[in-house]
Amino acid sequence: MSVTVLLFASYADAFGAPSIELDLRPEATVADVLTEVARHPAARQLPPRPLVAVNQRYASATTSVRDGDEVALIPPVAGG
Amino acid sequence: MSVTVLLFASYADAFGAPSIELDLRPEATVADVLTEVARHPAARQLPPRPLVAVNQRYASATTSVRDGDEVALIPPVAGG
Amino acid sequence: MTTTGRLTRDTIDASALVREVAGPSRGAIILFLGVVRELNEGRGVTGIEYSAYEGMAAMELRVIADEAGGRFDASSVAIVHRLGELSLEEVSVGIAVAHGHRGEAYEVSRWVIEELKRRVPIWKREHYVDGTREWVDPTGRRTEGATA
Amino acid sequence: MTTTGRLTRDTIDASALVREVAGPSRGAIILFLGVVRELNEGRGVTGIEYSAYEGMAAMELRVIADEAGGRFDASSVAIVHRLGELSLEEVSVGIAVAHGHRGEAYEVSRWVIEELKRRVPIWKREHYVDGTREWVDPTGRRTEGATA
Numbered sequence: 001m002s003v004t005v006l007l008f009a010s011y012a013d014a015f016g017a018p019s020i021e022l023d024l025r026p027e028a029t030v031a032d033v034l035t036e037v038a039r040h041p042a043a044r045q046l047p048p049r050p051l052v053a054v055n056q057r058y059a060s061a062t063t064s065v066r067d068g069d070e071v072a073l074i075p076p077v078a079g080g
Numbered sequence: 081m082s083v084t085v086l087l088f089a090s091y092a093d094a095f096g097a098p099s100i101e102l103d104l105r106p107e108a109t110v111a112d113v114l115t116e117v118a119r120h121p122a123a124r125q126l127p128p129r130p131l132v133a134v135n136q137r138y139a140s141a142t143t144s145v146r147d148g149d150e151v152a153l154i155p156p157v158a159g160g
Numbered sequence: 161m162t163t164t165g166r167l168t169r170d171t172i173d174a175s176a177l178v179r180e181v182a183g184p185s186r187g188a189i190i191l192f193l194g195v196v197r198e199l200n201e202g203r204g205v206t207g208i209e210y211s212a213y214e215g216m217a218a219m220e221l222r223v224i225a226d227e228a229g230g231r232f233d234a235s236s237v238a239i240v241h242r243l244g245e246l247s248l249e250e251v252s253v254g255i256a257v258a259h260g261h262r263g264e265a266y267e268v269s270r271w272v273i274e275e276l277k278r279r280v281p282i283w284k285r286e287h288y289v290d291g292t293r294e295w296v297d298p299t300g301r302r303t304e305g306a307t308a
Numbered sequence: 309m310t311t312t313g314r315l316t317r318d319t320i321d322a323s324a325l326v327r328e329v330a331g332p333s334r335g336a337i338i339l340f341l342g343v344v345r346e347l348n349e350g351r352g353v354t355g356i357e358y359s360a361y362e363g364m365a366a367m368e369l370r371v372i373a374d375e376a377g378g379r380f381d382a383s384s385v386a387i388v389h390r391l392g393e394l395s396l397e398e399v400s401v402g403i404a405v406a407h408g409h410r411g412e413a414y415e416v417s418r419w420v421i422e423e424l425k426r427r428v429p430i431w432k433r434e435h436y437v438d439g440t441r442e443w444v445d446p447t448g449r450r451t452e453g454a455t456a
Contacts, residue, residue, distance in 0.1 A: 008361055009431035010443040053429070056364035072361055072429075078444045079358075079365075079389055079430030080342050080401050080421060088213055089283035090295040133281070136216035152213055152281075158296045159210075159217075159241055159282030160194050160253050160273060174339070175323050184346040184396045190417075191322070191339040197408070198332040248332045260345070266418055269338075273410060 001026055003065060005033065006072035014045040024065065030054065031061040033071060050074065081106055083145060085113065086152035094125040104145065110134065111141040113151060130154065163229040165221025165239040167212060172240055177256040181236035186258035188265040192273055194253040196246050200296070204289035210243045210252060213281040217241070220280040228257070228272045232264040239272060241282060252284075311377040313369025313387040315360060320388055320399040329384035329406035336410035338417040342401040344394050348444070352437035358391045358400060361429040365389070368428040376405070376420045380412040387420060389430060400432075 003022050012018050022036040030052045037043050037050075051074040052059045058074070065071060083102050092098050102116040110132045117123050117130075131154040132139045138154070145151055162181055178191055196208050225237040236258040246252055255272050259265040277298070284296050310329055326339055344356050360366075373385040384406045394400055403420050407413040425446070432444050 006361065008429070009359060009433070010445070013443070053361070053364055056361075056367055058427070072364070074361065074429050075431060075443070076445045076447045077425070077427065077429055078432045078446055079360075079428045080425045086213065088281070089211060089285070090297070093295070133213070133216055136213075136219055138279070152216070154213065154281050155283060155295070156297045156299045157277070157279065157281055158284045158298055159212075159280045160277045174326060178322060178339075178341065182343065182397060187343050187345040189339075189341040189343060191326075191337075191341070192410070193326065193337040193339070194410075195330065195335050195337060195406075197335040249330060258343075262340070262342075262421060266414065270414055 001028070001067045003028070003033070003069065003071055005037065006070070008072070009075045011046060011050070011073050011075045015040065015042045026067075028065045029061065030059045030063045030065060033065055034061070037073065046073070081108070081147045083108070083113070083149065083151055085117065086150070088152070089155045091126060091130070091153050091155045095120065095122045106147075108145045109141065110139045110143045110145060113145055114141070117153065126153070161229055161234055162236040162238060163225040164237075165218070165223070165225040167214060167218050167221070167243055168240050169242070169244045172242055172251040172254045174251065174254055177238050177240060177254045180238040181256045181258035183236065183258060185234070185260060186236060187260055188262035189256065189258045190265045190269040192253075192255040192269050193251050194273075196248050196250050196252060198248050200286060203286075205248070205286050206289055207248065207287045208246050208252065209285045209287065210241070210246065211283050212241075212243055217281050221276070224272055224275045224280070227275075228268050231271065232259060232268055235259040235264060235268045237268065237272060239276065241276070241280070243282075309377055309382055310384040310386060311370075311373040312385075313366070313371070313373040315362060315366050315369070315391055316388050317390070317392045320390055320402045322399065322402055325386050325388060325402045325404040328386040329404045331384065331406060333382070334384060334406035334408055336408070336413040337404065337406045338413045340401075340403040340417050340421055341399050342421075344396050344398050344400060346396050348434060351434075353396070353434050354437055355396065355435045356394050356400065357433045357435065357441075358389070358394065359431050360389075360391055365429050369424070372420055372423045372428070375423075376416050379419065380407060380416055383407040383412060383416045385416065385420060387424065389424070389428070391430075
């Protein structure tokens with residue numbers, strides 16, 4: 001399946017885009033997302049294990065990613 | 081010497097006046113002020129050792145009271 | 161660095177108080193507002209009357225503001241306490257603190273309100289729904305009618 | 309009990325935020341304001357650009373406000389975070405907390421700003437006096453140009 005991964009702030013700058021498309025196996029997890037992201041040359045500018053949100057909630061490595069889910073990489077937050 | 085003692089809030093109500101006049105010996109202290117105050121019947125409505133300010137600063141029992149000083153009894157404060 | 165402390169008989173303008181302490185070097189501002197509550201220790205309150213030993217109270221407010229400003233380097237502090245008759249929900253005291261860092265701003269703000277309550281000669285008489293009035297004694301002692 | 313959390317692109321109105329949480333049962337109101345500072349870690353700042361994962365950030369702000377309201381019974385909480393380009397001294401975040409007692413109001417206020425900084429997906433890019441811009445990473449890592 002194809003999943004769109006949203007990028008923000010410094011991550012969007014690193015990838016030069018507000019999102020990337022990943023090709024994942026159907027029963028994928030956040031760990032799979034991170035593995036695919038890591039293949040991208042721009043990923044060298046990211047921390048080793050960036051935070052991931054699935055459907056606007058922070059996810060762990062084992063969280064499932066299904067077709068149609070909203071997936072995002074979350075740079076270190078700096079609100080306030 | 082004669083000293084005017086300012087009264088506020090519940091103390092003014094107790095004495096029915098915003099101040100009282102005390103007759104003190106010339107080398108008086110706050111302790112002397114309290115002794116004189118205690119002679120007044122209304123003093124039974126005050127705590128045993130009310131706070132005293134001399135010239136708008138909190139004073140201790142040994143603080144001197146001179147002719148012309150501004151002396152006040154300070155009820156329990158309740159600002160805020 | 162601003163430090164001010166004063167009494168007022170007018171409505172306290174919270175925004176003006178914030179503006180007094182704001183500045184480009186101070187990233188955190190804390191405003192504390194004390195508000196007249198409808199209940200105190202279970203009794204229905206309709207209003208509060210604040211009075212003070214005005215000269216001493218104004219001086220103590222200034223001293224507290226100065227001490228608070230000096231306690232943590234470069235904190236700005238503005239304190240204003242209302243006097244007179246206040247209705248429910250009116251602001252009795254406003255304390256604005258600004259500092260470069262929020263941790264210090266919170267500490268200073270808390271310190272100021274505790275000091276104010278501890279030592280500034282201000283008194284309040286609560287007016288109750290049953291028509292009675294009573295001086296509030298935070299030490300728990302009833303002054304009036306305490307004699308047998 | 310009011311609990312609200314939201315993002316805005318408009319100037320934050322501190323007085324309106326206070327009014328949102330005020331009520332006759334709540335005697336203490338704490339307003340926290342975060343303000344754009346002219347210096348950050350020794351570098352001269354001319355402005356800050358805030359951006360967010362808007363849907364998630366708005367939801368997290370609401371969740372924090374709700375959690376804060378529930379943490380201490382009957383506290384009212386209103387949080388608003390600004391997005392877009394801010395100049396020096398503009399307010400980036402406003403948090404108003406009201407409670408029956410001041411101790412709890414301070415605790416809730418502090419908890420909210422720490423949670424907000426810990427988990428709400430908002431980012432800021434500082435603009436410096438030398439014309440450069442940089443995303444701020446509170447974890448201390450420089451994201452851009454970090455590869456050898």
